Amino acid sequence: MADVKSANNPLFLREEELRQAIELLFFAYRDFTAGPDEILKEYKFGRAHHRVIHFVGRNEGMTVSELLDILRITKQSLNRVLSTLIDRGFIEQQTGLEDRRQRCLYLTEEGRKLEQKVSRVQRELVAKAFREAGGDAVAGYRKVLAGLIDDASRDRILGRIQNS
Amino acid sequence: MADVKSANNPLFLREEELRQAIELLFFAYRDFTAGPDEILKEYKFGRAHHRVIHFVGRNEGMTVSELLDILRITKQSLNRVLSTLIDRGFIEQQTGLEDRRQRCLYLTEEGRKLEQKVSRVQRELVAKAFREAGGDAVAGYRKVLAGLIDDASRDRILGRIQNS
DNA sequence: AATATATGTCAACATGGCTGACGTAAAATC
DNA sequence: GATTTTACGTCAGCCATGTTGACATATATT
Numbered sequence: 026m027a028d029v030k031s032a033n034n035p036l037f038l039r040e041e042e043l044r045q046a047i048e049l050l051f052f053a054y055r056d057f058t059a060g061p062d063e064i065l066k067e068y069k070f071g072r073a074h075h076r077v078i079h080f081v082g083r084n085e086g087m088t089v090s091e092l093l094d095i096l097r098i099t100k101q102s103l104n105r106v107l108s109t110l111i112d113r114g115f116i117e118q119q120t121g122l123e124d125r126r127q128r129c130l131y132l133t134e135e136g137r138k139l140e141q142k143v144s145r146v147q148r149e150l151v152a153k154a155f156r157e158a159g160g161d162a163v164a165g166y167r168k169v170l171a172g173l174i175d176d177a178s179r180d181r182i183l184g185r186i187q188n189s
Numbered sequence: 190m191a192d193v194k195s196a197n198n199p200l201f202l203r204e205e206e207l208r209q210a211i212e213l214l215f216f217a218y219r220d221f222t223a224g225p226d227e228i229l230k231e232y233k234f235g236r237a238h239h240r241v242i243h244f245v246g247r248n249e250g251m252t253v254s255e256l257l258d259i260l261r262i263t264k265q266s267l268n269r270v271l272s273t274l275i276d277r278g279f280i281e282q283q284t285g286l287e288d289r290r291q292r293c294l295y296l297t298e299e300g301r302k303l304e305q306k307v308s309r310v311q312r313e314l315v316a317k318a319f320r321e322a323g324g325d326a327v328a329g330y331r332k333v334l335a336g337l338i339d340d341a342s343r344d345r346i347l348g349r350i351q352n353s
Numbered sequence: 354a355a356t357a358t359a360t361g362t363c364a365a366c367a368t369g370g371c372t373g374a375c376g377t378a379a380a381a382t383c
Numbered sequence: 384g385a386t387t388t389t390a391c392g393t394c395a396g397c398c399a400t401g402t403t404g405a406c407a408t409a410t411a412t413t
Binding site: 252253254264265268272285288290291292 | 389390391392393394
Binding site for chain 3: 384385386387388389390391392393394395396397398399400401402403404405406407408409410411412413
């Protein structure tokens, strides 16, 4: 009765299934970012600052260009948040050793503390979801999300993310 | 050699694994929204309009309050995008039958066309990722993402999303 | 020496959040 | 029937974060 449509029209089920997967991602992302957002608000920082701290923390010494590539924003946009992070002592720059035009980015002690604090709530949320879902589900999660990533950047990203 | 850290300190691996899962979600979401963003730009619409069209499309006749609950934004923010969508003929309102204070929201013919067009690219992306990952992986994807959703809203959301 | 690259910076603008205040119609309650 | 609550709309202003375009400076590369 209830599945007349799906019984008669497998394409309908397929479309419905995909729409549900899309919504799931929307809601998951919404709640996944809620924790950090709240903490960062105390510092008057936003999601943009979070992203910078996150990626610099995971790629100490990365250059500004590399960061721009990852974030896919303009250097003017980045500069606004980056310079406040530097001014307020969460990030340091060091002139590149090989190429002195480059500014290599590092978290300060303060920056590392904030990164830890913010990342902790997010890691705890993901850990809970992983625990509840089980190891096989986690592998599936990885596979599907990897498939959503732009072909052009997938390898580079998975390269950094390759674990086991 | 390479796994000295993980061999000696399982917590390190755990933390690293979680950080990678977090990054994966970041990148997947970034690329997942890129397609729609591009199409909507032609209409001078943004992600906010997309969300409204998406949810109204999936819940024809929903009220403004219900939409606000889902989006978790203020009515003033919603009103900005909602009223342009109405003015430009993508969404219609109808006074609630039982409760005449409510405005029930519907896609117009035009709105449905746009919804289809935008959702198509997203569905194709997800379909590709699902195909490549396989059925088990898809189940895992669902489980993990469901676990990321806020406890308070999970049931309501999964209720609407319960498929199969 | 000329050109290209990495970065910074100024200015102006758009989008989409927010708060606060106020208004109106309809429903619910006393 | 009067009062209060609810659903929604709206005005005004602020903030965060994205954009484009133009220009500057130091360093590498050719």
